[in-house]
Structures are given as C-alpha cells and as structure tokens.
Amino acid sequence: MNELTKQELLKVSGGGISFGVGCCIVGVVIFLIGVIDGYVRPLKCNG
16 A cells, blocks of 8 residues: 555545535425425414
C-alpha cells in the first residue's frame, strides 16, 4: 500500500456535493407534494 503525496491528496474528490444536490432535490419534491396536497384537500386546524 502506497502513501499518497500532498499533490495526489489534493486531486481526490469526494461525493459530498452530489449527495447534497440529491438531498435538495428530494426536499423540493417533498415540499411541492405538501403544497399541492394542502391546496387540493385543505384540512381545518384543531386549534
């Protein structure tokens, strides 16, 4: 097993950005589903 040099370490890229983008897309879809559901069948508040 070889140790990576500093230059090689700087070239390594992770998957954090694509994971964050995926979470944002899922969050937007869930939010839109909630807005559409609230508009189509509004429920009264219990208060």
